[in-house]
Amino acid sequence: xxxxxxxPRYLIKTRGQQVTLSCSPISGHRSVSWYxxxxxxxxxxxxxxxxxxxxxxxxxxxxxxxxxxSNSRSEMNVSTLELGDSALYLCASSLxxxxxxxxxxxxxxxxxxxx
Amino acid sequence: AQSVTQxxxxxxxxxxxxxxxxxxxxxxxxxxxxxxxxxxxQGLQLLLKYLSGSTLVKGINGFEAEFNKSQTSFHLxxxxxxxxxxxxxxxxxxxxxxxxGKLTFGQGTILTVHP
Numbered sequence: 664x665x666x667x668x669x670x671p672r673y674l675i676k677t678r679g680q681q682v683t684l685s686c687s688p689i690s691g692h693r694s695v696s697w698y699x700x701x702x703x704x705x706x707x708x709x710x711x712x713x714x715x716x717x718x719x720x721x722x723x724x725x726x727x728x729x730x731x732x733s734n735s736r737s738e739m740n741v742s743t744l745e746l747g748d749s750a751l752y753l754c755a756s757s758l759x760x761x762x763x764x765x766x767x768x769x770x771x772x773x774x775x776x777x778x
Numbered sequence: 779a780q781s782v783t784q785x786x787x788x789x790x791x792x793x794x795x796x797x798x799x800x801x802x803x804x805x806x807x808x809x810x811x812x813x814x815x816x817x818x819x820q821g822l823q824l825l826l827k828y829l830s831g832s833t834l835v836k837g838i839n840g841f842e843a844e845f846n847k848s849q850t851s852f853h854l855x856x857x858x859x860x861x862x863x864x865x866x867x868x869x870x871x872x873x874x875x876x877x878x879g880k881l882t883f884g885q886g887t888i889l890t891v892h893p
Contacts, residue, residue, distance in 0.1 A: 711879035719880040769821040
C-alpha cells in the first residue's frame with residue numbers, strides 16, 4: 664500500500680506570496696493532520712481534518728488554512744507568507760476504527776523556504 | 779493541556795552500547811504515547827506506541843519503552859545501538875476521542891552513534 668504522499672517536496676516563495684501544499688493520505692484513511700516543523704519551535708500541530716470537516720485546530724494565525732476533499736486528500740494554504748513560515752510541513756493520516764483510531768503515518772514533508 | 783519534555787537534547791553513544799532516551803509528559807486526562815524517529819530529510823516513522831495494556835511496549839528495530847503512570851514517563855531504550863540508529867527521536871502524546879489526531883511533541887533528542 665502506498666504511503667502518505669506530499670507535493671511539492673520543495674518550494675521557494677517570497678514574502679507576501681501565498682502557497683498551497685497538498686497531501687494524499689494512505690488509501691482508506693480519512694483523518695489527515697498537518698504539522699509545522701522548525702528548528703526553533705519544533706513540531707507543532709496545525710489542524711486535523713476528518714470527512715471534509717476540521718476536527719482539531721492548533722494555535723496558528725488565520726493565514727494558515729486547510730481543507731479536505733471527498734477523496735480524503737487535503738490541502739493547506741498559507742497566505743501572505745512571512746520569513747518565519749519557512750519550515751518543513753508534515754502531513755499525517757490515520758485510520759478510524761471502531762473504538763478509536765490507529766497510528767498516524769507521516770509523509771516525507773514539504774520544505775518551504777520564504778525569502 | 780498536554781505537554782512533553784524530552785530531557786536530553788543530544789545523546790552521544792558508542793556502537794553496541796545501550797541507550798535510554800528520556801521523556802516525561804504532563805496531562806490532565808488519559809493519554810496515548812508515541813515515539814517517532816526522523817532521519818535526515820525525511821518524515822517521521824513510528825517506533826512504538828502505548829495505548830493501553832502492558833506498560834512495556836516493544837517496537838521496531840529493537841527499541842522498547844516503558845510507560846510509568848506514577849512518574850509520568852515514557853522512556854525509550856535499546857540494549858545495543860547501531861550506527862544506523864543515528865537520527866532524531868521524538869516523544870509525542872495525544873488525547874483520546876476526537877483529540878487523538880492532535881499530537882503534542884517533545885523538542886526531540888538527537889542520538890549520535892559513534893563507531
